[in-house]
Amino acid sequence: MSKNFVLIDKKIKDYNKKIYVDGDKSLSIRWALLASQAIGISTAKNLLKSEDVQNTLNCLKKLGIKVIQKQNICSISGRGLNGFIFKKNIILNAGNSGTLGRLILSLLIKSPYKIKIVGDKSLSKRDFSRVIEPLKNIGVNFYPANKSKLPIFIKGSNYLRPIKYIENKGSAQCKTCVMLASLNVPGKIKIKAKSSRNHTENMFKALKIPIKTKKIFNYDFITLSKPKLIKKFDFNIPGDISSASFFIVLTVLSNNSKIILKNININATRIGLIKILNMMGAKIKFKNAKIINGEKCSDIEVKSVKKLKSIRCPTYLNSAAIDEFMIIFLVAAKANGISYFKDLSELNQKESPRLKIAARVLKNMGVKLRYDDNSIKIYGNPNLELKKKIVIKDFLKDHRIFMMSVISALSFGGEWKIYDPISVKTSFPSFFKKIREIGGIIK
Numbered sequence: 001m002s003k004n005f006v007l008i009d010k011k012i013k014d015y016n017k018k019i020y021v022d023g024d025k026s027l028s029i030r031w032a033l034l035a036s037q038a039i040g041i042s043t044a045k046n047l048l049k050s051e052d053v054q055n056t057l058n059c060l061k062k063l064g065i066k067v068i069q070k071q072n073i074c075s076i077s078g079r080g081l082n083g084f085i086f087k088k089n090i091i092l093n094a095g096n097s098g099t100l101g102r103l104i105l106s107l108l109i110k111s112p113y114k115i116k117i118v119g120d121k122s123l124s125k126r127d128f129s130r131v132i133e134p135l136k137n138i139g140v141n142f143y144p145a146n147k148s149k150l151p152i153f154i155k156g157s158n159y160l161r162p163i164k165y166i167e168n169k170g171s172a173q174c175k176t177c178v179m180l181a182s183l184n185v186p187g188k189i190k191i192k193a194k195s196s197r198n199h200t201e202n203m204f205k206a207l208k209i210p211i212k213t214k215k216i217f218n219y220d221f222i223t224l225s226k227p228k229l230i231k232k233f234d235f236n237i238p239g240d241i242s243s244a245s246f247f248i249v250l251t252v253l254s255n256n257s258k259i260i261l262k263n264i265n266i267n268a269t270r271i272g273l274i275k276i277l278n279m280m281g282a283k284i285k286f287k288n289a290k291i292i293n294g295e296k297c298s299d300i301e302v303k304s305v306k307k308l309k310s311i312r313c314p315t316y317l318n319s320a321a322i323d324e325f326m327i328i329f330l331v332a333a334k335a336n337g338i339s340y341f342k343d344l345s346e347l348n349q350k351e352s353p354r355l356k357i358a359a360r361v362l363k364n365m366g367v368k369l370r371y372d373d374n375s376i377k378i379y380g381n382p383n384l385e386l387k388k389k390i391v392i393k394d395f396l397k398d399h400r401i402f403m404m405s406v407i408s409a410l411s412f413g414g415e416w417k418i419y420d421p422i423s424v425k426t427s428f429p430s431f432f433k434k435i436r437e438i439g440g441i442i443k
């Protein structure tokens with residue numbers, strides 16, 4: 001889009017549609033990183049064509065990995081474990097991707113030269129100490145020594161040691177960083193991690209990388225050993241549940257509408273949104289389930305709901321819905337009663353302080369709420385309908401805040417002017433196309 005904002009002044013009309021959404025971002029990035037460590041040519045169909053994934057491929061190219069993209073297929077010629085071609089003065093740009101910025105570090109732990117990691121303005125404000133500290137314990141060097149934000153330099157070591165690592169935040173990025181480091185560390189690495197998305201564990205098991213896992217209450221215990229090699233592997237990447245979630249919520253909030261989202265990743269660690277919405281009275285069903293490379297996938301059927309219930313959201317669902325809470329708040333805004341969500345400080349470690357900005361969007365809509373850095377209480381109004389003009393800007397170009405605002409406009413009415421539409425390229429480049437497929441009007 002040529003302008004720096006979109007205009008929406010009409011609610012979406014009734015619809016009954018089937019759509020596909022873009023490939024899963026978490027799986028796309030992890031596939032690319034692991035394919036670079038495999039022996040031979042790995043291919044992926046439906047790899048997400050977003051800025052985050054493209055930045056991943058660009059970083060791999062700078063490290064000597066051959067990448068070919070043709071239509072809907074991407075191939076990566078892996079050079080094996082620690083097979084990167086390290087040169088002096090390499091600069092790797094992670095753009096807006098915290099996943100790439102944090103995970104790429106764990107594959108550089110044997111670099112003989114300093115490598116500079118940079119990111120955009122938003123990523124440069126985010127905390128990297130959560131991955132720097134465990135990598136330092138493994139024996140990796142970082143410069144400047146006490147810096148915890150980008151840009152930073154990393155230099156590897158030939159004297160790496162296994163560690164016991166405790167992860168208490170429920171961050172899959174932190175856990176995965178240590179897991180990927182284990183590919184080049186002798187001995188056994190042991191992890192005790194607060195439960196979070198387990199895509200990396202699934203990929204390790206599918207690739208026969210030495211891994212043992214067990215779950216005790218809300219923690220995962222993982223033991224890892226350095227593999228001899230990783231064989232090339234192909235992946236038909238399913239649709240992203242986080243991208244699908246915008247259409248799930250739009251359908252729940254619309255009148256007399258139904259949607260089927262085709263072939264979506266429904267990994268149990270990612271479907272907190274579905275569980276929460278069904279607790280609130282939604283009608284969401286899985287159909288045609290199957291397993292692809294250790295990941296459960298399914299079509300998702302969603303119907304409109306006339307009466308929504310408030311929720312005191314169980315905190316055990318937080319990690320499985322962390323990227324979707326902003327649009328869950330929209331459902332709470334229309335539910336009957338007061339909804340309460342707590343232990344959400346991790347939301348503020350994303351591309352923007354999402355809890356704070358989401359609360360600002362809701363206030364602009366006239367929703368009554370109370371919030372602090374860790375929780376939010378939303379006073380629902382089943383008759384919520386907007387007539388006023390609303391402007392959404394200055395949200396650090398956070399793609400999920402932008403898409404949340406679009407769903408709000410199409411669901412509740414009013415005249416909306418929403419800035420930074422280009423932000424959707426971070427995770428969901430076809431977002432506007434899909435909105436128009438189901439009848440949404442965006443100017």
